[in-house]
Amino acid sequence: MSNFSFPESIKSRPTYAKLEARAGKSYLFVADAEGAEAIIDLASNDKSLMFKAHVIYIPKNTGKKYTSQLEKLDINQLYIGPSYTAAQSRLKRTLESSHMGLQLFLSGTEGLIGQAQRDAMAAGIPHTAIQSEHRGSVGRRMQCVHCKGITEDVDVDPFVCSHCGLSLFVRDHYSRRLAAFQGVCIDAEEPGNIPTAVELYK
Amino acid sequence: MTIQFNDETFRGDYTFKNSGWALKRFPFPFHEDSYMYSVNMEQHKGGPAGSIYEKRFDVDEHYLSEMRDRAEVLKEDPLRCQSLPNMTLAGWDLLELIMVSKSEDYPDMFELQRKGDKWRWINKPMEIDDSFTFLDEATLPYGPMEYITRQTQGDFVVLDQRDENLWMDAGMVTTQADWSLDFDIGMNFFEWHAPVPKAHEMGIFVRALKFLLNVQQGAPARRLNWTMTVNPLLDTSPENYHKWGTQKRTVTADNIGEKQFLRVELQTFFRLPRSNALVFPIRCYLASFNDLMTVPKWGRRLHRVIRDLPEELATYKGFIDNRPMMLDYLSKFDDGKPTSNGIWPDRETEPLRD
Numbered sequence: 141m142s143n144f145s146f147p148e149s150i151k152s153r154p155t156y157a158k159l160e161a162r163a164g165k166s167y168l169f170v171a172d173a174e175g176a177e178a179i180i181d182l183a184s185n186d187k188s189l190m191f192k193a194h195v196i197y198i199p200k201n202t203g204k205k206y207t208s209q210l211e212k213l214d215i216n217q218l219y220i221g222p223s224y225t226a227a228q229s230r231l232k233r234t235l236e237s238s239h240m241g242l243q244l245f246l247s248g249t250e251g252l253i254g255q256a257q258r259d260a261m262a263a264g265i266p267h268t269a270i271q272s273e274h275r276g277s278v279g280r281r282m283q284c285v286h287c288k289g290i291t292e293d294v295d296v297d298p299f300v301c302s303h304c305g306l307s308l309f310v311r312d313h314y315s316r317r318l319a320a321f322q323g324v325c326i327d328a329e330e331p332g333n334i335p336t337a338v339e340l341y342k
Numbered sequence: 343m344t345i346q347f348n349d350e351t352f353r354g355d356y357t358f359k360n361s362g363w364a365l366k367r368f369p370f371p372f373h374e375d376s377y378m379y380s381v382n383m384e385q386h387k388g389g390p391a392g393s394i395y396e397k398r399f400d401v402d403e404h405y406l407s408e409m410r411d412r413a414e415v416l417k418e419d420p421l422r423c424q425s426l427p428n429m430t431l432a433g434w435d436l437l438e439l440i441m442v443s444k445s446e447d448y449p450d451m452f453e454l455q456r457k458g459d460k461w462r463w464i465n466k467p468m469e470i471d472d473s474f475t476f477l478d479e480a481t482l483p484y485g486p487m488e489y490i491t492r493q494t495q496g497d498f499v500v501l502d503q504r505d506e507n508l509w510m511d512a513g514m515v516t517t518q519a520d521w522s523l524d525f526d527i528g529m530n531f532f533e534w535h536a537p538v539p540k541a542h543e544m545g546i547f548v549r550a551l552k553f554l555l556n557v558q559q560g561a562p563a564r565r566l567n568w569t570m571t572v573n574p575l576l577d578t579s580p581e582n583y584h585k586w587g588t589q590k591r592t593v594t595a596d597n598i599g600e601k602q603f604l605r606v607e608l609q610t611f612f613r614l615p616r617s618n619a620l621v622f623p624i625r626c627y628l629a630s631f632n633d634l635m636t637v638p639k640w641g642r643r644l645h646r647v648i649r650d651l652p653e654e655l656a657t658y659k660g661f662i663d664n665r666p667m668m669l670d671y672l673s674k675f676d677d678g679k680p681t682s683n684g685i686w687p688d689r690e691t692e693p694l695r696d
Contacts, residue, residue: 150536152529285522285580288421306584313537317528324580328587329663 142174142276147341152314154250156274161186164269165241168234170256172198172224174276175248176206182245183213190215194234196227198252224255231256235263246272251281251292254319261316278340283320284308290320296337298326307334344450347406347467353414358574360633364403368629369394370637370685371566371606375646377655379541381549386564386610394608398443398562399494400625401451406467408495408517408576415516415577416492421524422579423488425500425512432500432512433487434477435614436621440490465493487512496608496625499523501531501554503618508554510534511619517576517626519569519605520583520660539654557620559613566685567607570661570668574603574628593664598671599632602664604644631671636694637687641675648672 146153159178167189169179176197183190194217199207207220221227244260246253253272260270279293282301289303297310301323308323315322327333350357360368389395394402415422425433441463445454453464459476470493474481482489491498491514500512507530515523526534531551532542541547557563571578572590593601608625635641648656648668656662682688 151542152533152536283525285525286582286584288524311537313525314533315525315529316533318525322522322525322580325584325587328584329590331588 142177144274144278144341146274146278150312150314153312154254154272154314154316156253156272159245159247159271159273161189162243162271164243165192165239167193167243167245168238169193169195169197169245169247170227170231170252171195171246172248172252172276173200173202174206175246175252175273176202176210178247178273178275179245180206180209180213187214192216195219196221196231196234198222198224198227198248200249224252228255228259231259232263235260235265238263238265242269244270246270247275249277249279249281249293250274251279251319254281254316258316258319280310280340281320282308282310282323283315283318284323285311286325290318291323294323295340297340298334298337299323310340345401345403345405345467348403350404350407352407352411352574352576356573356575358404358407358628360629361403365629365633365636366687366689367392367394367402368634369566369606369608369627370634370640370643370687371568371604372643372647373683373685375643375681376650377647378652379544379546381546381553382565383550383553383563384565386562386612394625394627395564397447398610398612399440399447399496399623400608401444401448401467401495405495409468409493411576412492412514412516415579419581422516422581423491423514424523424527425485425487426528428502429487429500429512429617429619430479430485432502432614432617432619432621433485435617435619436498436500437486437490438476439612439614439621440494444494468493488514494623496623499622499624500614501620501622503555503620506555507531508551508620516579518579518624519571519607519626520578520580522580524581537658539658540652554611554620557611557613559615562610562612564608564610567609569605569607569659570664571603571605571628572601572664574630576626576628578605590660590664593667595667595670598667599635600630602631602668602671603628604631604634631668635675637689638675638692638695639681639688641672641695642677642679643681645669645672645676 159182190213193215195215196219198221246256279295282291282294284301287304291302298307301308306325309326311322311324313322352358394400441454444452451466455462461476462473464471497515497517501508502511509530510526513523535547572593606627610623612621656665
């Protein structure tokens, strides 16, 4: 089951609905891992959507599970890439040359959705033309407030910053500009006093 | 000059101290014996002579040392001062507001000469004498917001107003109560307040935003906010929390009077003329428990406020662990007598304690 209902939280926390087919001139999909399911679901209702679609897909740890299914969908332009960062210049190029009437669909992890939304807004895509659906991992993209480094796919709390090595707790504070939640040193007051990590939302 | 500036530090050896004059005008933030959030706004149109409310941008004995501390912080971390590209005009508005206000309110210290767009700014305490062209960034050593806020006490957040909301699109933030400009920049009013407990449910932010959207040019507003800080540390930033956090555990029953500080923010709000942005200066005043206890009314009241503060607020303000020790100390100064309304120290009716 790759859908998750997030508990009620702070005002700035992003919320997600389900992707819906909408009339548009062209369709751009950006998805990672289980996010492919949202595309496949949409295509199963309306196959013709894919004839005008450009799909940017990052399988992450799902291997070939979804790529083989996507390849059967008659997608006009299908790109499968190793990471969001690797796909980013392609995405930006696509956004810049897009026309009015583009519909943008984001699906997968919060990190992917947040970053693609940020890049789309920066390219001037109106938020009304962007839909997003969370699928798969509930891991968060975290910014270390101390060293500013980003750690991707954090699914435990506390966690170790992949840049400076501090143990950080997940503060429920979200920046759309950074597409990240805030990580704050957990043992700042008592160095070494680090509680056992627990899975997020458990 | 009428003010004797202290040579003091807000880090390391912490030589910060308040003179009798500074303590007399300290903005004690509790107008009654308890505290809860409220939209406690009032007009910022002066106040009693000598009080921190009197001038538009208060200058006090800590001015030069605070500016030195700010320069240190910026050297370590330039991200404490940021301005999104849409905010340059607002930066000039702010520069003008501060230069005009300070030169009018403190003519002995600040001077502004204007011939068309050729301006000359003299800041005597900081020994600055700069000539520049208004609205031409190339003629200043920093962007306009950074230039003037390196010379003005308090943090500054510049808010763009659009879509019936306020957006934190620029700021100079080096004396903050544990929030990060670098993280919050670009957020709207509800987003940057998201981590504050209780106040959303109480409707505080909806009402406060409504008020702020309507602040008019020439009619600034103000309120007080407060928290607690161990040691007179101005830079209680989340960025450096892993460095200063241990200080919170250094308080003991013996040193709490000198180590524990009440941290009060005078928050003011000014509409800016060209950009229609709102500038939000957050000026920090610190006073040790020892100093505060010299005013009998403040001693009684601080004890009652801290004792009765809801747990969530004490946690959010970061002193829940030290609260029992605070109460042990403060209770000695509470004789149970009634207190008068308002924040003033009542020096006429009750003398200072030694």
